[in-house]
Amino acid sequence: MPKGVTRRRPRTRAALLRAALETFAEQGFRAASIEQICERAGFTRGAFYSNFSSKEELFLALFDEHSERIVRRITELVDSIATEDLTLQGLVEVLSDVEPAERDWYLVTTEFTLHAIRDPQAAWVLARHDARLRAEIARCLREHLDRAGRTLTVDADELARLLIAVREGGLAQSYVEPDELPPGQLERRFLAILLTAVSAERTDGRPGPG
Structure with a gap:
């Protein structure tokens, strides 16, 4: 070439x-x-x-690009917080942030998900990409909670599934009723409670935030 x-x-x-x-x-x-x-x-x-090779492959490339950008952005924002200042609420603020451009992506990914539910082959392929995204989210959760002085007491992959469900369900309601429920509001109100319930203070003696 x-x-x-x-x-x-x-x-x-x-x-x-x-x-x-x-x-x-x-x-x-x-x-x-x-x-x-x-x-x-x-x-x-x-x-x-x-x-x-197809619209499906194009969408999956978009999916991977979006996933990498979101995970990278969350990591950069959390890493910008000094360990001694990192709290669960601080982590929640990062996880609750929703960019205005997210609406377009939500429309696209929701429709493709419906397509995948109807098409077993598309579902199988999408599930593989979902699994890679969950693995990255699970890794970030373990690392960021560790920096905040806590350790997970539940399976990280299952927690990642729950957080994705909360995010996507919350956005669906926010985009229908933006004045009643601004994007990210549910996470800001309840995510700290959830993360506290599914984690425990670290007992290995390593210093957490002061």
Whole structure:
């Protein structure tokens, strides 16, 4: 492959991903066409198929990109808090934060989830990507709680499932009734209680926050 094409490929892929997110959010996953995505991105179908084999693969690339960005953002925010200042409530504030752009992603991922429920093959593939995201969330939970002087007393993967369910269920209600329930409000009110119930103070003698 010529060097110029090699250098352009990441930019082409990134443009297609941006266009896909916008198109999926506006049109819906099932209604959106590859042609619409290509037109918005300014590329041909050939450029699309040199990067993705289908709309499903494109969505899963979006899923992984979004997951990595969210986990990275949470980690950076928690790491910016000095260990002696890190409390459960401080951790909750980070976990409860919802960016305005999250609405578009919520629309896209909710519709694809419904598609996967109807399609066993799509469900199997989505479950694999969900599992990788949960593993990262579980790892972050253990590490961040450890820094806050606590250790989990429940399975981290199951807790990650619960937190995702709370997040997604809360956002569904928030986007229907934004004035009644601003995004992140349920987590801010109840997540500290939950994390306290499913963790215990560390007893290994290592210093937690002062």
